[in-house]
Amino acid sequence: MTDNKDDFEAIRQIYTVLMLHFMDGMKQSDIASAMNLSASKVNRLIAQGRKLGMVKISVESPFQRLVELEKRLTDSRGVSSIVTPAVAGSPDTTLQQVGRAAANQVLETLRDGDVIAITGGRAVSAVVENMQPERRFDVTVVPLTGGVQGKFYTDVNHLASRLAERLGGRTMLVHAPLFAENQDQRDMLMEMTSIKEVFNLARKATIALVGIGSIVTPGSSYYDLHPVPDLDREDLIRNGARGEFLAHLIREDGTIADHPLNSRLVALAPGELEQCPRKIGVAAGPAKVLPIRAALNGRFLDTLIVDEETAASVLETLEPFQNVA
Structure with missing residues (x-):
């Protein structure tokens, strides 16, 4: 002994x-x-x-609050989360930080041969502008929706071309408006060979990079997208819409709202991304809290990249709901 x-x-x-x-x-x-x-x-x-258990390693981040928010989001809805610092009084700088984090996240997993499908929007534009690869990638970038000309962030074809240029890849564009005049015209456009080919490729995307849109504030990007200049914001809200995803109006529970505008969209529906292995949602700002919650409830994302103030506000609305459920 x-x-x-x-x-x-x-x-x-x-x-x-x-x-x-x-x-x-x-x-x-x-x-x-x-x-x-x-x-x-x-x-x-x-x-x-x-x-013998004599070695215990503890790694702490100087941004421990952000790490805690990421964990709470992951625990609440099962999405991988990246939370960036918010810059008080500077929403543009905050958005750029979110865009930079999303760009780095894409680059960390991007491989030659990948297909990247994107939406338009200010957040996706911030991702594109912050994309700084160290080498060229043999990738294809395609839109998930038709386009709206007039502003750099609403023209998804412009963003797709810009992203492909930065990555050293190629792009295929959707030469169609986001909103058709009616459902029949929309159905006809979706069956056009050139458009169908792009959307078929988008359905097989390895990475989907999507914005999450607000419909609450009058200055929301959604009101830059459609051809109805005097769209009644209150009417959308009364009809249950809380945000937009792939330009589709969605309810709080993540289901697609029963609204005529949705039937005119030249775009993939959220459910058509179900097989995509990397669905990255990007958003920043208080107006995005309700839309993010709706997108999370709809299980549309597996990765969310957001600023800390928005993340905290989303959790305040999600966790009490989860406790009740």
Whole structure:
């Protein structure tokens, strides 16, 4: 039977080696030399220390609040989350930080041969402008919707071309308006060979990069998208719409709103991205809280990239609902 004194000496030696290695940063070879041990003995003592539970590693972020928000979002809805700092009094800077984080997230997983499908919107535009790859990628970028000319962030074809240019890839464009004049015209456009080909490719996308749109504030991008200049915002809200996803008006529970505008959309429906392995939603600002909640309730995303103030507000609305459920 091993003597207690021997046990103590063995533990003391393990402790000394662990302190020198993990706290003082000494190499195992230097520890062996300092303690007149063989390198294999030092390695064995470190392994024993780990087995005995003497090594506990704690990694803390200087942005611990952001890490906690990410974990809460993931626990609440099962989406991988990246939360960026909010810059007080500067929504544009906050959006650019979200765009930079989303760009880096795309680049971390992007592979040659991938298809990237995107929407328009200010947030997606911020992602495109912050995309700084270290090499060229053999990828194809395609729109998920028809386009609206007039502003750089509403013209999804412009954003798709710009993203393909930055990545060194190619693009296929949708030469059709986002809103058709009626449902029959929409159905006809969706069956056109050139448009059908792009949308078929979008359905097989490896990465979908999408904005999450607000319909609450009069200045929301949604009101730049459609051809009705005097669209009644209050009417949309009364009909249950809380946001837009792929330009589709969606309710709080994530279902597609029963609104005539949805039937005129030249765009993929949210459910058609179900097989896409990386659905990245990008949003910033208080106006996006309700739309984000609706998109999360609809299970449209597997990754959400958002600023900290918006993330906190989304959680305030999600967690009480979850507790009741």
